[in-house]
Amino acid sequence: MKKIIFIIFIIIFTLLANANKIRLWEDYNISSPQQKNVNQNIEDREKKDNNLIHIKFNRNYDSALEEAKESKKYIFLIVTEQYCQWCEKLIDEVLQDREVGIKLIKNYIPIVVDRTSDYYPSNIGVTGTPSVFIINPYSEKIIDTIVGYKNRDFYLNKLNSIVALDR
Numbered sequence: 610m611k612k613i614i615f616i617i618f619i620i621i622f623t624l625l626a627n628a629n630k631i632r633l634w635e636d637y638n639i640s641s642p643q644q645k646n647v648n649q650n651i652e653d654r655e656k657k658d659n660n661l662i663h664i665k666f667n668r669n670y671d672s673a674l675e676e677a678k679e680s681k682k683y684i685f686l687i688v689t690e691q692y693c694q695w696c697e698k699l700i701d702e703v704l705q706d707r708e709v710g711i712k713l714i715k716n717y718i719p720i721v722v723d724r725t726s727d728y729y730p731s732n733i734g735v736t737g738t739p740s741v742f743i744i745n746p747y748s749e750k751i752i753d754t755i756v757g758y759k760n761r762d763f764y765l766n767k768l769n770s771i772v773a774l775d776r
Contacts, residue, residue: 662710666700666721670729673720677746683771684744685717688735690724695758696739706761712768717743743771 667673670686677684687704689696700721704713713719722729724738730749733742741755753771 662705662707662714664705664710664714664719666719668721668727670720670722670727673718674746674749677718677744680718682746683717683752684742684746685713685719686729686733686742686744687719687721688724688729688733688738688740688742689721690738693738699739699741699758703759703761703764709761709764709768712765716768716771718746743767 666687667676673684673686676682687696687700689700703709704719724735732749733751737756739756739758742751743753744751753767755767759767
């Protein structure tokens, strides 16, 4: 009797497992409904706001330092933390704004590091995130520090005023 119950259990389990496999989105090579919504939201945002620009942020301080020296640009170091909503908002919205982004790319080497897991110089004192440090690549001296989220206009003014400084 136990064998029969065990066999019936195996058959039912196999049927249920196969039924679930049929319902898996990956089996049909389609995105899940949740992923479709995420993709659609991204597409909608891109269509609505053509004022965005894509900035490729460096993730390695040493290579950014070398690139800044070669290109004679300042380092624009952003120190973030995992799950920091304001960090994401700064990077995804403010710095990707077309006007801000163009100024950033033209005069700075943008780099993003994680406060807890990435390397950045020990003389950089992070008191909160996001923290932005504008650094002279030759002396590695911090020219300016911005702690916390600031809006688009603040960064436009800041980027313009730093470039106006004599290097």
